[in-house]
Amino acid sequence: MASTAIPRLTSPLPIRGATHKIHVTINDVPFDFMVEDRTLLVHFLRDALGMTGTHIGCDTTHCGACTVLLDDVPVKSCTVLAVQADGRKVRTVEGLESGGKLHPVQEGFTTEHGLHCGYCTPGMMMTSVALLAKNPNPTEEEIRRAISGNLCRCTGYVNIVKAIQHAAKASGGGK
């Protein structure tokens, strides 16, 4: 992805209201953009940048499919304005793999079958990455608490927990 993107307005509706210029670093790449003030971070990522890895599930702050890291902290990007991310770092699922190598969390989800339909997976993985950064050695209870804001309608969570434990072990932690 080019490091100097052309400023583009991002609302899925015609721009009607006030706009702001924002500077955001997304997966280590800095961007300067004009956004309408009411543009949500998830729409900015998906519609302006074409980064559709971040999913929209409920659009009402309930499911966590839209989870991204804002300054390393997992948040629901359907309930954050793009202008709130001005001057900050955003990490999305597209930023996990590096140099053709999957992130340990991605390895974990693959190896332990941590997904069925995959809809919740990007959000679930971003939450997992943040958990392991803060607590490299989580107990099952701590894992279950950490992912309690991310809903999965397929797996029953058992394999998701195993996937995160797998990633913890692969990264040197793991209980």
Add this chain to the structure above:
Amino acid sequence: MTEVIPPEFEYHAPGSVDEAIGLLQNSGEAKVLAGGQSLLPLMKLRLAAPKTLVDITRIPKLSYVNETTDCLCLGATTKINDLNDSALIRNRYPLLADAAQHIADPLVRNMGTVGGNVCHGDPGNDLPACMLAYGASYVVRGPKGNRTIPAQGFYQDTFVTSLDPSEILVEVQVPKAQPGDGGAYLKMERKVSDFAIAAVAVQLRTDSRGTVNQAGIALTNVGPTVLLASQAAGQLTTKKPTNADILAAGKLAAEAAQPNSDLRGPAEFKRGVVQTLTQRAVKLALWRAGGMS
């Protein structure tokens, strides 16, 4: 797919509280934006349509958890998860620690703020009951300067507080924990991230013989606002509460509740939940009061 986006507004990110107050005063239909976890969902559903949002989270020195000589001071933009990360709160303010763990879900708690939770005025918010039970105060600043409002007079009706539209809550002051204090927050919820079916905050101050000198009991999501159950609290004070007192306090709390039947259950069920949770929370608070030296 149709996308759910808020109606148009102008966003401002002032660098000081006074600048923020100026913006609130001089722009029509302006609202404070903190974590946005209550306000943005309302705007997306078009249940709220402010013309101006004043983001206070970029104002320096408004996010902190400090204990001074007489209070625990919480800055308005302190994140709810900052309470969960604080050893001071875990060790000395168990009522607050219980509640903060059960607000919404971890992702919402990473954005949602203490100030937003106490100012929103939703009877389902969990921190207001804690603040009533503690006898906490809110420091608010407006065009005419600072004033301090006791939490107990703050909640007037659903989504209606005694805050003026151009005032900003800057700090929550909780009386400093003393040896012999004990508190507990018990919440019954259908699932993670749901508001309470009912929840009960209990805060007790005991002396070295176990006599309760002060008690605060408050109820979440069983009325138009958070409710103080003063008679229930009165049942426990000036004595060492017996089992009969604790049972009576539960009954009095259930009588103080004003629940509606809704998707979280019939009113009578909710009264029963209040009764049981009150009894359990009082026992837990007494036990903790004995343990905190």
